[in-house]
Amino acid sequence: MAALIFIEHWEERKTVVEDVFAAAREAELNRQREYDAALHIQAVMRGVRLRQFIKYLHMCAIRIQMAWRGYLGRIEYHRKLADKVEQRQLDYFHCMATKIKKVWKGHYVRKNVYDYYAMKKYLGALEEKNQLVRERLREYEQEMKKREELEAEVKELEKYDKYARSCHYMMSTQVKPGVFVKDNEPSVFEEQIKAVFPKDLSKKKNKWHKTGTSKTVDNSTYELPPLKRVQGPFKNPSVVYMQRYKSLKPTLKVQTDFNTEDVAKEKEIQEEWCKRVIDAKFAPFSRMKYDYIPSLHNKTQFSNVDYGTKSFREKPVELMASSQFKTVFKSIPEFDNIGEAYS
Template sequence: IQKRWRGYYVRKYIHNYYALKKYLEAISVNNEIVRSELQEYTEMKENEEKRKDLEKKEKEKKYRARKMHYLLSTAQIAGIYNSPFRKFPDPMELLLQNSKPLSHRRQQVKSPFAYELYDWPTCRRPPSVFTAQPLPPIDKQKPQGPFRDPAEVLWQRYKPLDPTLRVAASVSSPLEKAREEMKREEWRNCVHDNEFLPFSSYHKNEKYDPSICRSGKYVQETYGVKHFREVQPEKWVAEE
């Protein structure tokens, strides 16, 4: 009995099938409503963006027409947008007729007394004196006070260099300087007894002097020209 009662109680009050089904149906209806509202909001935003783009393009087109107002046709000469070979003029021609040319902007010169009038009740800034005339040139006379003569100051500034004995003396000793000079003199005045004549027949009849390390005569070796193997009869094996 308790088992059946617990089953009935759970199905009735805890896991009610019909209540859950009704809850899911309400959620699906709510989802449909939210989706439709989001769709309407998206369409409204897209339409607003398109309207802003159209307004921006129209504004740029009007500004371009005002800027190119000099291309408007006259009574004597037709403009580039009003060709005589066309049946109807270009829409840009009508826009040029309905627009006004751009006026030159003048730079606004700020009055020096404007901020004084603006700050007059509070007096936050002191009034300034407006001077339209330039300042007079500065006199090149000697200023009043205990100052030196300009000529004396310039002489002290540009006087020649007077180095001390330590700065003027050489770092190396006179003996080292004499040795260096002697080495340079020997290298410069070096005389060779044997004259070098590479392109003459002076050395043609000279006899070749063999070197100490070579005992044989200076002749062309036959190895590699007449044979490619060294012949050593003393190492041959005699036949019995």
């Protein structure tokens, strides 16, 4: 088989060479063109690829930038949001603070500086008070004026009376009409003279009634002046009067009951019982039982120093025995009780 094929080709060998050459020629002819074309193609291809790559890089950069910017933007956004929220909160707080301040300032000013309504109220009350005070003062003034007028009137009347009294000698008598009578008609002044008690009489009474002061002698003891000469050295009339009209002054014995003493004693006992603080009967000290309470001085373990109280000299030997005498007979019982009876 192979031989066959070889034969075949062998036969054709010339053409083949020719073909080969022809092809080489053709190739030589087209080689530059093809080279250029390949170059071109390569260039384009590379350009495309590079562009693609660059595009890819751009896209990557955009991605990165996008992410970064997004990140920054978000930060910015959050910051702004926080600012905004803070601002809004601040505004709100300011608003509230203003309200609080407003209320506080109002309160403070009203309390300490100036309160219009309180002032208005105060001034209204003051006006009322003023009105009241003015009215009272007016009343007081009128009252005082009235009193003064009354006093002046009384004074005037007294003066008139005095004058009338001084004119008593110009009164009309049964025989002759007085100075003040006009056309036989009784005048007012004459009546006044009649009405006024002649004052001199009271003075005369004093003359007669030498020691009679106005206090002891009142109108009830008023006595007419004596017609005759007084006889004898009488007691002073005021003394007599005092004796005559002195009030009943019974003695203490007469004033009180026969058993007053007993009643008073009973009453005293009752009172004493009421006022008593301790009901326990008082017992004499000798009968009282109480625990011995040592004083602070006695309790202490530090006793007095002997120095100064004790003598260090030799004492003379006691010649006599301590118990020289012995009781031979019994004691008298009454004497034992002596201290107890009086304590």
